[in-house]
Amino acid sequence: MEIQKKKIIVFDLDGTLAESKTILTPSMVAVLAQLCGKKKVAVISGAAFPQFEKQLLAGFIAAPKVQWENLFLLPTCGARFYRHKKGIWKEVYGKTLLSREKEKIFASFAKAFLDIRYEHPQKTYGDIFEDRGTQITFSALGQYTPLSIKNAWDPDQKKRLAIQAAVAKYIPEFEVRIGGTTSIDVTHKGIDKAYGIMQIEKLLGIPRDEILFVGDALFENGNDYPVKKLGVDCIAVNGPKETEKFINEWISEKA
Numbered sequence: 603m604e605i606q607k608k609k610i611i612v613f614d615l616d617g618t619l620a621e622s623k624t625i626l627t628p629s630m631v632a633v634l635a636q637l638c639g640k641k642k643v644a645v646i647s648g649a650a651f652p653q654f655e656k657q658l659l660a661g662f663i664a665a666p667k668v669q670w671e672n673l674f675l676l677p678t679c680g681a682r683f684y685r686h687k688k689g690i691w692k693e694v695y696g697k698t699l700l701s702r703e704k705e706k707i708f709a710s711f712a713k714a715f716l717d718i719r720y721e722h723p724q725k726t727y728g729d730i731f732e733d734r735g736t737q738i739t740f741s742a743l744g745q746y747t748p749l750s751i752k753n754a755w756d757p758d759q760k761k762r763l764a765i766q767a768a769v770a771k772y773i774p775e776f777e778v779r780i781g782g783t784t785s786i787d788v789t790h791k792g793i794d795k796a797y798g799i800m801q802i803e804k805l806l807g808i809p810r811d812e813i814l815f816v817g818d819a820l821f822e823n824g825n826d827y828p829v830k831k832l833g834v835d836c837i838a839v840n841g842p843k844e845t846e847k848f849i850n851e852w853i854s855e856k857a
Contacts, residue, residue, distance in 0.1 A: 605852045608641065608835075609808050610674075612799065614817035614826055615647035616782050618845050620657060622749050623649075630842060631661035633849040638672040640853060642806065646676035646798045648781045648825065650734040651684065651691075653677075674806070679779075679825070680798020681736035681789050683805065694805060697736050697790050707738045707773060707788050714768035723755075738788045739781060740765070752783040759823055762786055781825055796828035810834060816845060 605611075616622045619630060626634075637643055645658060654675050662668050670686035677684070683694040699707070708731070714720070722730070727744035741747070742762070743755055756762055762780050769786070770778040777794060781787040795817075803810055813834050817826030820838045830836045839845045 605641075605814070605855055607812065608814040609812040610642040610644060610802060610806065610814070611637065611852075612644040612646060612802065612813060612815045612829075613845070614795075614815075614819065615645055615649060615654075615658065617818035617841065618816060618839055619645065620842055622752060622783055623653070623657065623746075624749075625657055626661045627842070627846075628661065628664075630846050630849075631665050633846055633853060635662065635665040635668045636853045637849055638669045639667070642672045642674065642808070644674040644676060644798075644802060646680055646795050648679050648737065648739065648785070648787050649677055650732075650737070651675070651677045651682065654684075674802070676798040676801070678734050678737035679787060679789060679794050680801060681793045683798075683801055695801075697793060699736060699738065699790070703776075704733060704738060707776065710769050710772035711740060711765075713772055714765060718764050718768050720765060727751075736789060736793075740786045740788075741782075742784045747784065749783075755784050763823065779825060780823055787825075794828040795826060796832040799829055799832055799834055816848065 613619050620626045634643065654677055673686060675684040676682065681697045684691045685694055723743055728746040730741055730744055732739045732745060743752060759780060766778055766780060766786055775791055777789045777791050779787055779794060799813060802808060802813065810833065815829045815834050815836045816839060818839050818841065819826040820830045820836055821827060837848065
């Protein structure tokens with residue numbers, strides 16, 4: 603991969619820059635901060651902006667000389683776009699769901715659960731539904747499930763694929779997709795990580811062939827797959843340690 607030809611590197615968050623819903627390690631923050639000095643960097647995830655603040659931005663406070671103007675954030679799979687201006691994060695756009703749309707989404711899940719006779723786990727860790735404004739997220743085991751339990755629940759995606767298909771039948775006007783390890787995300791139609799990439803092209807004026815995407819779920823039905831399908835150059839990683847290794851290599855090059 604000729605990193606010198608790439609103007610922006612776009613990262614997935616969970617499973618790529620950090621383990622699911624955990625804070626970035628100090629070493630990851632350090633290399634990302636250095637990368638921002640060489641390239642534009644974007645992070646796109648199904649998480650809401652407050653989760654970005656907790657998981658990603660908190661570590662950057664201690665990082666020296668961060669070029670904030672080179673860092674861009676796309677929460678809820680690109681349904682929102684943030685850039686740093688005059689010391690604060692400003693929302694460029696937000697595709698917020700209306701109250702009646704949210705009600706229809708929640709109702710579709712209730713119908714789908716009955717249709718496929720889905721049995722909720724006896725033990726959950728926090729709410730199983732989260733209203734992220736621009737996205738409704740169903741987390742089968744709850745929002746605060748330990749990673750080892752999450753990884754064991756649906757490793758082949760069969761449970762979530764069944765739920766996804768059953769829900770999508772009732773709301774074809776929305777995007778219903780598998781999210782993280784145990785989740786399903788719903789946004790307005792056409793919004794996924796490929797949509798986020800297209801917004802980067804449009805708002806930052808960066809051609810597609812000068813964009814590089816790094817993610818852990820580039821396989822079919824993975825939440826990073828739409829980016830690969832769009833034709834963007836992609837690198838698949840197996841966790842944050844591998845991502846950090848790549849970044850170290852890139853910042854050592856004459857980019």
